[in-house]
Amino acid sequence: MRFWPGVFVWCTLWPSALSVTRYSIAEEMEPGSVVANLAADLGLDLGGLAQREVKLDIFPNKKYLDFNKKTGELYIVEKMDREYLCPAKPASCFLKLDVIIESPLRIFNIELQITDINDNAPYFRRDRVELDVSESATPGERFSLPNAVDPDVGINTIKTYKLSQSEHFTIETQTGSDGTQYVDLVLTKSLDREENAAHSLILTAVDGGVPVRSGTASIIVRVQDTNDNPPRFDKQTYTINMTENSAIGTLVMKLNATDGDEGPNSDLVYSFTLYTSEKTQDVFDLNPNTGEITVKGTIDYEDMKLYEMHIEARDKGTQPLLGQCRVVVHVNDMNDNYPEITIQSVKNTVHENIPVGSVIALVSVSDRDAGANGNVSLSISQHMPFILNASLDRPLHYKLIVAEPLDRESAPEYEITLIVKDAGNPPLFDNETITVHVLDVNDNAPQFPQSFYTIRVMENNAPGALISSLTAFDPDLHENQYLVYFIIEKEIANTSMSMLFSINPENGNLYALKTFDYEIEKDFLFHIEARDSGSPPLSSNVTVHIIIVDQNDNAPVIVSPWRAHGSVVEEKIPRSTDKGSLVAKVIALDTDSVHNSRITYQFLQVPDATLFSLDQYNGEIRTMRMFSYRDQRHHRLVVVAKDNGEPALSATVTIKLSTVETAVKAYSDMTEVPLEYDIFSDLNLYLVIGLGSVSFLLLITILVTIVLKCQKPKASKAAPPCRNSVASERNSTIADSTLVSNDAYWYSLFLAETRKGKLVVRQPVPKGSRYIVSSIPRGTGLTDTSDSAASTLQVRV
Secondary structure (H helix, E strand, O other): EEOOOEEEEEOOOOOOOEEEEEEEEEEOOOOEEEEEEEEHHHHHOOOOOOOOOOEEEEHHHHHOOOEOOOOOOOEEEOOOOOOOOOOOOOEEEEEEEEEEEOOEEEEEEEEEEEEOOOOOEEEEEEEEEEEEEEEEEEEEEEEEOOOOOOOOOHHOOOOOOEEEOOOOOOOOOOOOOOOEEEEEEEEEOOOOOOOOOOOEEEEEEEOOOOOOOOOEEEEEEEEEEOOOOEEEEOEEEEEEEOOOOOOOOOEEEOOOOOOOOOOOOOOOEEEEEOOOOOHHHHEEEEEOOEEEEEEOOOOOOOOOOOOEEEEEEOOOOOOOOEEEEEEEEEOOOOOOOOOEEEEEEEEEEEEOOOOOOOOEEEEEEOOOOOOHHHHHEEEEEEOEEEEEEEEOOOOOEEEEOOOOOOOOOOOOOEEEEEEEOOOOOOOOOOEEEEEEEEEEEOOOEEOOOOOOEEEEOOOOOOOEEEEEEEOEOOOOOOHOOOOEEOOOOOEEEOEEEHHHHEEOOOOEEEHHHHOOOOOOOOOEEEEEEEEEEOOOEEEEEEEEEEEEEEEOOOOEEEEEEEOOOOOEEEEEEEOOOOOOOOEEEEEEEEEOOOOOOOEEEEEEEEEOOOEEOOOOOEEEEEEEOOOOOOOOOOOEEEEEOOOOOOOOOOEEEEEEEEEEEOOOOOOOOOOOOOOOOOOOOOOHHHHHHHHHHHHHHHOOOHHHHHHHHHOOOOOOOOOOOOOOOOHHHHHOOOOOOOOOOOOOOHHHHHHHHHOOEEEEEEEEEOOEEEEEEEEEEOOOOOOOOOHHHOOOOOOOO
């Protein structure tokens, strides 16, 4: 007979029925343990067994038992596990085996009952059980738990279940119809996932064996969320300070609302509420997922100093819940606005005589910034005749007033630059320029470049010739600058200045109306006035001194030795005349100025250059040696008198000199005292008549007046002319006489005295003294040298 677990198969080997021997042992006996003495129980001879073959046929085919032929005992070879041999957990578990003994063949059926011991602890097929329980579950709800398994049977199997301590859960067991115990987890108290999202429990299964064995399973109760918590912000109001002009994208803050729920119930979406203005939403951006608030527009303190955002956080539950907060952003001012200047009114044109203190402009300043950034000051960039006065009743308002008298001639225009500056760090500036044009008033009299003009006019000028241009300057403008020139009337010698000179009233050109003669008129002194066209007109005058410049227009006139026009002067001298004796003296006069009238004398013709010498400055002709018998008795000398003009003018005189043997007293030198003698001899009478004629022609009277006023005599030595007269013809000798040829004054005096019948002789005296002019009475001889014979005119030089 063979069998498998749960299946019994009976195999009949022989037709006769077999008896069954039963034994009972406990499972898990140690190998070698004796089950029974088969030999004794079956009545087998031990002695004969040794020669016989004994076999054990055990089911399953596993050698749990063996037979000892010597002792006849059935013993355990391998531990037997009842739960393995009888997995179906029957009430009784048998191990069946056949003992086969050959020679002769005998078969014994043996049943070995394996009894249970508590060798297995209860266990759960899943040692971790996870339950999802909604937090909205009500107390009393039951949740099935897996049963524990115990391979043992009977009393050794599971007896009871235990649950670890929990205020929310307990267990209840129920026994099925098959006796199986079922365990339920019972909710005893409402769950709150936000308070405790998971509950860890230990379920213990305890058997009834000795010793008691148990098994445990971990039960994790996950509380499933329901949307029962609204989102919450940690503050109801957030206050943020931000600087204006923050860059776009700058993070303002990150909102972090919390939701006690989980899953979609805790996923939040942020948004502005209807209480947030559109202007605020244009400046700030709210990320709906992260809650970040960033700058997306321009933050301008001057536009808005405070922004208020109302924000809500809404979860994604089936029935969404929401929470709200308020974000207040205070904008901090930056010095980002330049101060401004406003010109409220301005006078761009003023007269230069505007009174000091007059208002030119009204100005106001402003700055959109706040605090120190908005504190502004106004000033003028540079020193000008203007100042700013702050208004007392209107802050930040100023008056631009005249502080000093204005002068258009100094500054016809003012560029007044007003600079406004705030007190920020760094400060910001702005400027505004006011242009003020200064209008002219007639406050300046015409001015000549010089206060005194000396104008030289060449004599013999053409009438109407331009002699100079006198231009005055008037710094005023327009009609105040238009000048009119005229000569202030003045009479000279019953002649009005307007008859001598004329001035162009428009440009100041001065013209001579007549031809001037230096020998008659040497200068003119008068005033010219320049008058502007302003109202009232202003004027100034200047002194003009016209000096007539001499031209060399008068040739020298030889007055000594005198001769009729075109005639030859004859002179006689003793042949015994010594070397250096004065033979004759040529005197020439020139009415031109001193420079042009400076006369020099030269021989134009001389027969013997070794015999006679001519002093080029005083015209004295002297002998250079004594006469010899070889010398001719008659000598023709031609003397030219040349002035210093350009070109030079000249006059000539021819002297026919004859030598005689009669002794004639030599002319004394100029060191003798001048004598007064009668010159009205026959020869000298012609001289006087000639000199008188020349005086009349040259208007001696006018010359004397002018010379006495304008010139002083110059000291010079002049050699006296000499003339020899034969004693038998004249009975007198012409004294040595001198007349200055280049001095009109002496020339005039000479003529005057001549008219009185006297010859004027200028005698040089020691240097540094004075000239002595003597008038010599007519009929006086050359030998008369007494001091009483002469009346002397002394002139200090």
